[in-house]
Amino acid sequence: MELPRYHRMRRALYRLEGTSCPSCSRRFFPPRAVCPACRKGGLEPFPFSGRGTLYSYTRITQAPRGFASVAPYAVGMVRLEEGPLVSAPLADTDGIDLSIGMPVEMVTRRIHEASENGPIVYGYKFRPRLRPPRQ
């Protein structure tokens, strides 16, 4: 990933920060500039809790260039507690039977292997939830 792109994505990558629409309260991840429902701008930053449940998952055997050294690896779609679905890599899944609906939580991990002169990119992944949800 190019440094400027990494820099401008840092809030989303590190804090799972999306946006919310002040007029209809819909929340978006990834962040949007214009609300698709209201068709208005002025959206505000919204950090998600990082808790959710697994909507779907797969294990990639044939990896794209740049990810071969970590293949096979699991990715999934997570339904966040606040509503949106997010696509993300899954972490700490070795020996675990993944299942649709299982609780997961966000962790910060290395996303991309270092390329020559490139940054090591860190960002969100989701792992099977360790702690019970707060009451």
Place this chain on the structure above:
Amino acid sequence: MRDVGIIGIGQTAVAEHWDRSIEDLAVEAITEARRDAGTDRADALFVGNMLSGELAGQENLATAIADAAALLPIEALKIEAACASGGAALRAAWLAVASGAHDYALVVGVEKMTDHLTDGVTAALATAADADYEAGFGISFVALTALLMRRYMHDHAARREDFAAFSINSHRNAALNPRALYRQPITVADFIASPVVADPINVLDSAGICDGAAALLICPAAEAGRARRTPVRIAASACATDTLGLAERADPLVWQAVAGSARLAYDRAKVGPKDIDLFEVHDAFSIVSVLTLEACGFADRGSALRLAAEGRIALEGDIPICTLGGLKGRGHPVGASGVYQIVEVVQQLRGEAGPAQVKGARVGMAQSVGGSGSVSVTHILRA
């Protein structure tokens, strides 16, 4: 808008053309289409291509092809809409001719993928997804589709082998098409034994990496009567879009762009699913055929697998799909596939599909899909 007809078709064999460049392939298809039409007239060239920059290091591709085909100095533009680029190129040409801006327009869809190893092609294809939030995380294009297939299996209690009927149908039809890539029939046992790409998707769920070009010559219907061949009329051309990121949809299993472009096309052609004699589906993966048939009104939600199980998608069924092999059997040179589909519908409507002929075919539909259902172009043709 003027009525528009297709008066010439051309195609290369779909193969691993290691000895031929992207321009070579395009020129062969264009030459065949002009010969078929029996005219040298061409006022503009629309090139459908997705990956020439990524895989051939060549942008400005339309100029390169116009030059190689000795078409200079006509207008030449590349149209890119991911895997729907071929359908989008015909739509751009149709807009030009229907509006009166041009009279005779050439369309060529071309892709050259086999200069690279699979990991490079996989990364290039992932540019159809969200670069920041999907591809950047190593979520390949196949993986996105696998997420859909897993969820579909969960919601509708489907098994992996239930999807085999789509790949078997495409391979069976490809065996009847001399230009197709995979001309060997496959069985359910082959499907189950096939290696996994991103589970539950295996190699025999997936259209292969290959090279090819297909071309069309279109003109106003009023002039098409003078052509060497009986023209096939473009009854509808439509395009619709959905969110780039698969996760950003209210329901990822409902393909709104696919449904939307089909609905616009049905309205314009004044037909419904029951009037369609054959449907060239964008079967890049078997789950894509399932979601497409449901989105386009051929099956209720959760019931498209039954259409295949009951043989209704076969050549002799009531809704034959992928009649000359589809993306799975003929091959999927991505930016070319949408034009191959149109060439094949024209073959069917002319009654020239040989052993793959759908009897009495009068109305054919072809649909190109790009990204994870994020852009879709639908055409309906009439004999």
